[in-house]
Amino acid sequence: MGRTEILIGGVGGQGVVLSGILLGTAASLYDGKQAVQTQSYSSELRGGSARAEVIISEQRVTDPEVRKADILILMAEDAVGRYLPKIKPGGLLVIDSDLVKGVKPGEYEILSVPATSIADKEMNNIVVANLIILGALLKKTGLLSIASMEKAIEVSVPQKAKALNLKAFQRGLELT
Numbered sequence: 001m002g003r004t005e006i007l008i009g010g011v012g013g014q015g016v017v018l019s020g021i022l023l024g025t026a027a028s029l030y031d032g033k034q035a036v037q038t039q040s041y042s043s044e045l046r047g048g049s050a051r052a053e054v055i056i057s058e059q060r061v062t063d064p065e066v067r068k069a070d071i072l073i074l075m076a077e078d079a080v081g082r083y084l085p086k087i088k089p090g091g092l093l094v095i096d097s098d099l100v101k102g103v104k105p106g107e108y109e110i111l112s113v114p115a116t117s118i119a120d121k122e123m124n125n126i127v128v129a130n131l132i133i134l135g136a137l138l139k140k141t142g143l144l145s146i147a148s149m150e151k152a153i154e155v156s157v158p159q160k161a162k163a164l165n166l167k168a169f170q171r172g173l174e175l176t
Contacts, residue, residue, distance in 0.1 A: 003057040004143060005066040009083040010075030012041055012048045015130030019073070020052025022134065022152045023144070029155075030148035036064040036074045049078065056143065071141070073133060074100045074109075094137055096129055111140055115176060119153060128168035130162075135172020146173065 006023060010016040016170045017039045018171055024037035034057045041050040055064040068088040072096045076167035080102045087093055089107040113136045115129035131153070137146055149168060 003055060003059070003163070004070045005055070005068065005088075006054040006071040006073070007066045007069040007083055007086055008052040008054075008073040008075070009079030010050050010073075012050045013127070014075045015077060015127060016050040016052050017041065019115075019130045019134055020054050023054045023056070024155055025156055026144045026148040026152035027054075029143050030151045033058060033144075034061050036061045036106070038064050041089065042142065049082070051079075051083070071143075073137070073138070074103070075130065075133070076100065077102055084122060087137055091142065094133060096133060111136060111176070113172070115172070118171060123164060124170065125164060131165050131168035132175070133174040135155055135169040136175040137172075139173045140176045 002132035008016050008019050020039055021039045023031045027033040037054045038142040039052045041048060055061050069086050069091055070093045071081060071090055072087040075101055080100060087108050091108045091113060093108045095103055096115045097112040098114050113133050116126050118132055119126045119129040130135040138146060138149055153165050154162060155167060
C-alpha cells in the first residue's frame with residue numbers, strides 16, 4: 001500500500017468526523033501506519049455539511065489534503081454533488097444506499113451499503129450507520145486490520161456506546 005486518500009462526506013449527526021478519527025486512530029496507533037486526519041463541518045450540530053479527510057500511508061504524510069480520493073464515502077445525498085468530483089478514476093465509492101440515490105456509474109467501483117436501514121432495524125439506532133459502513137469498507141479493502149479498528153472504537157467512543165458501536169462494525173463486516 002502506498003498512500004490511500006479517503007474522503008468522507010455527509011451531514012452533521014451521521015458520525016462523519018468520528019469515522020475519520022477511527023480510521024486515523026486504527027492506522028496510526030494500532031496498524032503501524034502513518035496517518036493524518038482533518039475535518040470540517042458547518043456550525044449546525046445536526047444537518048449541516050460535514051467532511052472528514054484521512055490519508056493513510058506506509059511513508060510519512062507531509063501533505064494532509066485529499067486531492068483525489070482513492071476511497072470516497074458518501075453518507076448523504078447533499079454530499080454527492082460536493083464530493084463526487086474528487087474521486088480518483090478507478091477509486092472506490094462507498095454509499096449509504098438508504099440515503100444516497102443520485103450516484104450514477106462512473107470511473108469508479110461502487111460499494112452500496114444499506115447502513116441506515118440495518119442500523120435502524122437491527123441496532124434500533126441509526127447513529128451507528130457509519131460503523132456499519134466502516135465494517136463493510138474494511139472487509140472489502142483490507143485497508144486496515146479488523147483488530148486495529150476494534151481497538152480504535154474501544155478508545156474513541158464513550159463507554160456506554162462501545163458495545164453498540166462494536167456490534168455495528170461487526171455487522172458491517174458481514175456485508176461484503
